[in-house]
Amino acid sequence: MKTPIQFRLNGEEVAAFVESGANLLDVLRETVGDLSVKGGCWQGTCGTCTVLVDGAPRLSCLTLAEACAGKSIESVAGLRRGADLHPLQNAFMERFAAQCGYCTPGMLMAAKALLDRNPAPTREDVVDAICGNICRCTGYEPIIQAVLDAARGDNRRRA
Amino acid sequence: MSITVKTFARLADAAGALSSERGARFLAGGTLVMRAINEADPAIETIVRSTDPTFSHISASSGRVELGAGVTMAAILAERELAFLHPVARGVGGPAVREAATVGGNLFAPSPYGDFAGALLALDATVMFAAGFGQREVPLEEFLRSRERAATLVASVAFKRPPAQTFRFTKVTRVHPKGISVLSIAAQLPLASGRVSGARIAYNAMDKTPVRAKAAERALEGRTLDAAGVAPALAVAADGTAPVDDAIASAWWRREILPVHLRRLLVGAGQA
Numbered sequence: 001m002k003t004p005i006q007f008r009l010n011g012e013e014v015a016a017f018v019e020s021g022a023n024l025l026d027v028l029r030e031t032v033g034d035l036s037v038k039g040g041c042w043q044g045t046c047g048t049c050t051v052l053v054d055g056a057p058r059l060s061c062l063t064l065a066e067a068c069a070g071k072s073i074e075s076v077a078g079l080r081r082g083a084d085l086h087p088l089q090n091a092f093m094e095r096f097a098a099q100c101g102y103c104t105p106g107m108l109m110a111a112k113a114l115l116d117r118n119p120a121p122t123r124e125d126v127v128d129a130i131c132g133n134i135c136r137c138t139g140y141e142p143i144i145q146a147v148l149d150a151a152r153g154d155n156r157r158r159a
Numbered sequence: 160m161s162i163t164v165k166t167f168a169r170l171a172d173a174a175g176a177l178s179s180e181r182g183a184r185f186l187a188g189g190t191l192v193m194r195a196i197n198e199a200d201p202a203i204e205t206i207v208r209s210t211d212p213t214f215s216h217i218s219a220s221s222g223r224v225e226l227g228a229g230v231t232m233a234a235i236l237a238e239r240e241l242a243f244l245h246p247v248a249r250g251v252g253g254p255a256v257r258e259a260a261t262v263g264g265n266l267f268a269p270s271p272y273g274d275f276a277g278a279l280l281a282l283d284a285t286v287m288f289a290a291g292f293g294q295r296e297v298p299l300e301e302f303l304r305s306r307e308r309a310a311t312l313v314a315s316v317a318f319k320r321p322p323a324q325t326f327r328f329t330k331v332t333r334v335h336p337k338g339i340s341v342l343s344i345a346a347q348l349p350l351a352s353g354r355v356s357g358a359r360i361a362y363n364a365m366d367k368t369p370v371r372a373k374a375a376e377r378a379l380e381g382r383t384l385d386a387a388g389v390a391p392a393l394a395v396a397a398d399g400t401a402p403v404d405d406a407i408a409s410a411w412w413r414r415e416i417l418p419v420h421l422r423r424l425l426v427g428a429g430q431a
Contacts, residue, residue, distance in 0.1 A: 001161055001163070003164070006406060019161070020160030020162050020163055020164050021161070021162060021163075021164055021196055021206055023196070023197060042194075042197040042198075043192055043194050043197065043198075044193075044194060044252075047253060047255065050255050050362060051171065056233070056258045057254050057255040057256055057258060058258055058259060059255045059256065061193070061197060062188075062189045062190055062193040062194060062197075063193070063259070064164070064186060064189055064193060066164055066166075067189075067208070068207055091217060096274075110253070110255065111255065114254075115279070126252070127336060128249075128253075128336060129253075130253070130254055131252055131253045131254075131336050131337035132252055132253015132254060132255050132337060133253065151417065
């Protein structure tokens with residue numbers, strides 16, 4: 001059985017028919033076509049499917065799509081403004097905070113949730129913000145530094 | 160198999176649907192139920208939800224604290240009056256999990272999950288059910304013994320606010336800052352003239368559900384919280400527990416390290 005729902009995705013109204021019981025991750029990718037949201041474990045363990053729902057970080061694989069009716073959802077596809085990357089995206093590039101890239105959408109959204117609420121985080125704040133997101137490549141340190149750089153507005157391209 | 164989602168404005172109606180429909184599961188934060196659905200659990204035929212505001216209500220300004228079962232770990236972290244519970248809530252997953260994970264869900268979380276339920280056990284919490292024909296209330300300890308057979312909906316939990324500085328919590332993990340429990344310990348340690356009077360200690364991941372450390376509680380009665388005073392409690396720390404082997408730790412290791420962490424919790428890491 002399919003249920004009609006409406007929500008805002010990256011500022012735009014979206015209407016979709018979703019399978020009853022479907023998770024938000026599958027709906028975003030397969031019904032809406034936002035492939036910027038990645039699926040990893042579908043168990044709430046890896047964090048790569050993190051999106052923001054009404055500003056709060058949520059694991060889209062564990063979020064009932066029907067429960068998102070009327071809500072505002074942000075995915076990594078909505079971070080850039082035209083040709084301008086989000087400061088977090090620039091900082092991730094500058095710090096080589098993405099290697100295989102699979103965790104990157106979730107890391108960026110977890111970091112955005114932090115900076116939206118706390119523009120001047122400490123290192124401990126950053127570590128806590130991304131502690132639900134698994135990265136097997138970077139060792140986390142470049143990611144932590146990138147988020148701190150973005151918070152400081154320090155993401156100038158290095159020579 | 161398709162799943163039916165039923166959303167109710169009143170918790171009592173959701174409880175009625177839950178108890179009357181075979182294959183119905185209540186969905187709160189989704190960390191347990193959505194995971195089961197993603198794994199195509201054939202036992203789930205219907206998802207029951209409720210938008211009842213009482214389900215996510217916090218009452219914490221008086222001596223009695225009441226938490227709706229739908230209160231999330233993030234909501235607890237945002238409530239200053241619940242500062243004593245912040246270390247417990249912060250230990251539940253990362254920020255995205257804490258936005259979803261609920262008090263009620265934690266009561267059903269299989270070991271080694273369920274640290275918040277362990278803390279509630281140490282706080283001598285009671286569980287209120289949203290039964291179809293009114294509410295009833297049972298001690299959490301009794302509820303945990305039969306939670307697998309619980310056929311109704313948990314509406315809220317309540318407990319007396321612990322006196323300042325009497326509640327302690329520690330979580331032992333292999334991964335920091337986020338990790339699944341090797342074990343966790345919560346303790347309420349009232350003192351009378353510098354000696355323990357009426358301690359309540361609860362462990363998580365030392366059995367299939369959170370359990371009281373009754374032998375350790377008895378051994379602490381009238382003792383001081385120093386190395387010599389807590390020694391008898393440490394000697395019986397694992398009495399009455401039945402930890403299991405899982406991917407996080409072996410039962411043997413859990414038993415071995417339990418007294419170490421109990422000592423640190425009771426005495427303080429600097430003196431242990």
